[in-house]
Amino acid sequence: MDNSIRIKELNMVYNGPDDDGTGLGVLQNVNLEVQGNEFVSILGPSGCGKSTLLKLIAGLEKDYDGDIYLGNDNPRYKRVPVCYMLQKDCLMPWRSLLSNVLLPIEIKNGDLKKARNEIQPLIAEFGLAGFENYKPRQLSGGMRQRAALLRTYLMDGEIMLLDEPFAALDEITRMQMQDWLTSVWEKHKKTVLFVTHDIDEAIYLSDKVVVMSERPGTVIGEIKIDFQRPRKREMILTSRFSDYKKNIIELLRA
Ligand SMILES: Nc1ncnc2c1ncn2[C@@H]1O[C@H](COP(=O)(O)OP(=O)(O)OP(=O)(O)O)[C@@H](O)[C@H]1O
Numbered sequence: 001m002d003n004s005i006r007i008k009e010l011n012m013v014y015n016g017p018d019d020d021g022t023g024l025g026v027l028q029n030v031n032l033e034v035q036g037n038e039f040v041s042i043l044g045p046s047g048c049g050k051s052t053l054l055k056l057i058a059g060l061e062k063d064y065d066g067d068i069y070l071g072n073d074n075p076r077y078k079r080v081p082v083c084y085m086l087q088k089d090c091l092m093p094w095r096s097l098l099s100n101v102l103l104p105i106e107i108k109n110g111d112l113k114k115a116r117n118e119i120q121p122l123i124a125e126f127g128l129a130g131f132e133n134y135k136p137r138q139l140s141g142g143m144r145q146r147a148a149l150l151r152t153y154l155m156d157g158e159i160m161l162l163d164e165p166f167a168a169l170d171e172i173t174r175m176q177m178q179d180w181l182t183s184v185w186e187k188h189k190k191t192v193l194f195v196t197h198d199i200d201e202a203i204y205l206s207d208k209v210v211v212m213s214e215r216p217g218t219v220i221g222e223i224k225i226d227f228q229r230p231r232k233r234e235m236i237l238t239s240r241f242s243d244y245k246k247n248i249i250e251l252l253r254a
């Protein structure tokens with residue numbers, strides 16, 4: 001199955017708040033290719049259109065120029081299932097962890113009883129065993145994030161769109177989550193497009209880092225990250241890592 005993402009000459013203008021015809025150019029001539037099973041991060045200034053880009057890829061917004069292909073399908077014309085995690089974790093406070101996680105199964109009218117049995121190994125792998133019946137407010141920030149990721153993972157589709165999933169976490173928890181995400185990804189693989197503001201995080205996790213300009217956002221650089229997998233924390237201390245970082249900072253400054 002082809003789970004690549006190809007974006008060609010994408011332009012997007014939002015209507016302004018006054019509906020007076022003045023629009024806000026958000027994305028300008030965006031071209032981007034993500035190979036199947038590749039892990040690609042997007043870095044760019046706040047408001048440059050990163051979340052908008054994910055929304056278009058997910059097919060939630062269709063009023064744009066240019067083309068998006070997920071494999072051979074165009075989400076503008078055909079619903080293509082993707083795993084999409086919004087900028088906020090959006091767990092439902094009244095539901096237990098387990099029933100939050102199983103929401104995608106419930107939405108597609110799947111066999112919940114079967115899913116409840118089959119999900120146990122994944123619950124453990126995502127570090128949530130023993131907390132199935134806890135409500136989101138009874139979980140730690142990192143656990144909520146992992147629950148939201150597991151729910152995203154259970155959505156149909158071989159393409160994962162993750163919008164700053166770790167932004168709200170403290171540094172130690174964030175490092176743990178990064179290590180855990182690389183290990184889960186190295187094992188299960190899916191195509192991942194990962195939005196972040198954290199340069200180290202982008203380099204550490206990715207096969208490729210895409211840098212966007214100020215709004216209207218466009219791709220101003222792509223840096224291939226040539227570190228072996230499985231990734232090791234120590235690589236952060238190497239000169240190659242600093243070179244990547246320097247390169248990215250220069251692009252973001254330009
Ligand atoms: N529904 C909308 N209607 C009009 N303008 C919008 C809408 N959604 C977003 N925008 C505008 O589009 C621009 C890009 O927003 P977007 O959320 O894509 O940025 P972002 O790169 O994800 O920023 P951040 O890093 O802060 O999350 C912003 O200026 C925002 O005000």
Ligand SMILES: [Mg+2]
Nearest residue numbers: 050051087163
């Ligand atoms: Mg955003």
